[in-house]
Every structure is written in C-alpha cells, then in structure tokens.
Amino acid sequence: MKAVILNYRQGKRTQSTNQLIVKPEGSSSKEDASKLLGKSVEWTTPSGKKIVGKVTRVHGRNGTVIAKFNKGLPGQALSTKAEII
Numbered sequence: 436m437k438a439v440i441l442n443y444r445q446g447k448r449t450q451s452t453n454q455l456i457v458k459p460e461g462s463s464s465k466e467d468a469s470k471l472l473g474k475s476v477e478w479t480t481p482s483g484k485k486i487v488g489k490v491t492r493v494h495g496r497n498g499t500v501i502a503k504f505n506k507g508l509p510g511q512a513l514s515t516k517a518e519i520i
Contacts (some may be wrong), residue, residue, distance in 0.1 A: 436459055436460060436461070436471075436518070436519040437459075437460045437516060437517075437518065437519075438457045438458060438459040438460060438476065438516070438517045438518070438519050439457070439458045439460075439514065439515070439516060439517070440455050440456075440457055440478065440508070440512050440513055440514065440515055440516075440517050441455070441456045441457065441458055441499065441513070441514070442455070442456050442513060443455055443456070443513075444456060444494075444501055452507030452508065453488075453503060453504045453505065453506065453507040453508075454491075454501055454502070454503050454504075455488075455501070455502050455504070455508060455512070456494050456499055456500075456501060457476060457490070457499065457500050457501075457502045457517060457519075458498065458499045459471060459498065459499075459500065459519055462498035462499075462500075463497065463498045464496070464497070464498055465493055465495075465496050465498070467498050468493045468494075468498045468499065468500050469493055471490050471500055471519060472490055472491070472492065472493070472500075473489065473490060474489070474490050474519050474520060475487055475488070475489055475490075475519070475520045476488045476489065476490060476502040476504075476517055476518070476519055476520075477517060477518045477519075477520060478508060478512055478515070478517045478518075479518075481511070486504060486506065486508060487504070488502045488503055488504035488505070489502065489503055490502050490519065491503045502517075
C-alpha cells in the first residue's frame with residue numbers, strides 16, 4: 436500500500452526524527468488506520484537504500500498513522516512516497 440510521509444512527530448519544543456506521521460492511500464478514518472497497526476513501513480532513499488519502520492499508533496481522526504523507525508529519517512523524506520507492507 437502506498438503512503439505519503441507528512442511530517443515528524445513533534446511537540447511545542449521538541450521534534451522526534453525517528454517518529455513520522457504517515458498518510459496511507461485509501462485511509463480516510465480512524466477505523467481504516469487502526470487496521471494498519473503493526474505493519475512495516477519502508478522508505479527508499481534516492482540512492483536505493485531501504486529504511487524500515489513500524490506503524491505504532493493512529494494519529495487523529497483522518498486516517499493518518501505514526502510510524503517509528505530505529506534511525507531517524509532525513510528531511511528529504513518529508514512529502515515523499517513510502518510503502519506499507
């Protein structure tokens with residue numbers, strides 16, 4: 436399933452670069468997003484390296500999810516495509 440990386444998870448004064456807000460295609464509600472919990476998220480760098488994370492929880496009511504990666508993703512990853520496996 437295709438997805439778009441929207442932004443880092445952040446607070447008022449902090450930013451978690453290893454946790455990202457991801458919008459899956461076709462997911463428009465909290466119920467749709469909850470079906471994706473535990474699935475893998477894979478982002479490919481422009482050079483071809485694959486960075487793998489995991490969907491940990493639902494974010495909001497519009498079908499977005501939080502994905503946690505072991506290493507943080509670079510800023511170039513924002514607004515690019517990812518794959519939910």
